[in-house]
Amino acid sequence: MGKKNAISIGRMFTTPGQLVSLLVLVMPLAVAFYMSFTDWTPTRGSLAQAEFVGLENYRELLVWDTRFLEAIGRTLALSAICLCLEFLLGLGLAVLFMRSFRGKRALLSAFLTPMMVLPVVVGYTFWMLFQTNGPVNQVLQLLGMAGPEWFKDSTLAFAAVVITEVWHWTPLFFLILLSGLNAVPENPIRAAVILGANPRQVFWHVVLPMLRPVIVVAFVIRTMEVIKLFDEVFMLTRGGPGSSTETISLYIYKLAFNDFQLSYGAAAAFMVLVGSLLLVHLLLTPIKDQLMEDRH
């Protein structure tokens, strides 16, 4: 059993996975990449006959397509707002869960439930909740406010999307931060207390810095998810009113499957991919060394 044997076994084990990824992920991506440099649409015969237009699609997107640029800005704004709210709420809840109280296990399960619900179901449920004669407006009326028409006003529709996302994914932040808090070693905290730090100082200057890698991981994962956000918005608003809640994924979907501008849509998709790669790279930079240490 030499080294060679071991290498060939390793190869044997990893080959099926690589083949599947190559056939079903890399190949379509290559086709899409080529497509993004042509002016192909399904009505113009096969892809092979399509005319090569170079960077025309990309130029069009960046220079003329305000809807595309707006969708990007909106998706970034949505990420920023949702992530901050989810982080603060999740952190608050995780800190509460560090206290002792009865029924902790059951409550933990209850708080994690939203994460387990299908995005489409979440979208449908909040669509019902935000109906003009729905329960949200009923509660607002009890508080003496007139219930608005949520899906007819662009700001309110955007707010509805934010609330839906926050409801759906705060549990993920909570879960990640809770496991981070549980893993914080006790010695540095003891040392800080002996040196005279009060609980607030301990939290801000000892505990929180140790949570940094965990927080970054949570932010990176959620950023990726918001960039892909589609299901909930599709069920809630279909991007409306107008295009005021149109995320970048929804815009690409509409380009490709409503307007059949496939090559143009592919170009948009690649720009989003490159942009989000850069974004994640930036977000991961501060903890890169730590991530690699963890993986021995």
Add this chain to the structure above:
Amino acid sequence: MAPRKLGIPLAVVMGAGLAFTLFPIFWLVMTAIKPPIDWNASPAVWLPSCPTFINFLTLFDPDAIREYGVGGVSQSATAAVFGSILASVASTCISVCIGLFSAIGISRYSKGSRSTPLVILSGRMFPPAAIAVPFVIIFSTVSLIDSYVGLIAVYVAVTLPFSTWMLKSFVDDLPREIEEAAMLDGMTRVKAHLTVTIPLIKGGLFSTTMLVFILNWSEFMFALVLSYSNISTIPVQLSKYVTATAGTLYGVQAALAVLAMLPLVAGGFLIQGHLARGMTFGAIKQ
């Protein structure tokens, strides 16, 4: 240090959070057991006037709701339920099997995989809308569009990074010495992996399977663009009730949503301990 107790003010805060968390689910379940007259009543009805299972029956027998004077449910959801089960179970099994071998291969035999976290993360980042375009084109030339084989292939490919990296984190936790001991007893490497490694990560294997199942069961966009009339899944069927010509069938739609949600909530509780690891591709271990 003993943790401090939760005082009453903070308990109230937590109660408010709990209400916010559970209310949408409460509303969905209540709507599913409302008779048609309560569906879209003004002002909204919180508790059904007379609870009924008619919405669930209507899913499988579209004419059942006629006794309440509502017609026009054109499609039964039977095909969608069947389709969801077929597509998710098949693709989950295939994805986890392939992922298991990749995980062992990468964890035990490959060296230069230091940059993995970034690679995995970027693999999950491409908007599905973008991959969907070439899928539709390629699949329509090899007539895999509107077929379960095509849908399953997509699901396997999309969840494969997930099952591979989650399982790899479980294999990484296992000391190499265990397998080496088995090999000293005369086992071949392959046999050592099959009879020692795999049984020892049973728990991780189960959690990974559940998480991949959750991903496949919830998937919406690929099913939407790859299905015309031959195939359907629950999420696609769910999105169609909104546009039904008979107006919105709130109760029936909610009933299907509840059915779709049940296996996931149950499964999610079973693997609660591994949820953080799964959702972060093994970056965070609990």
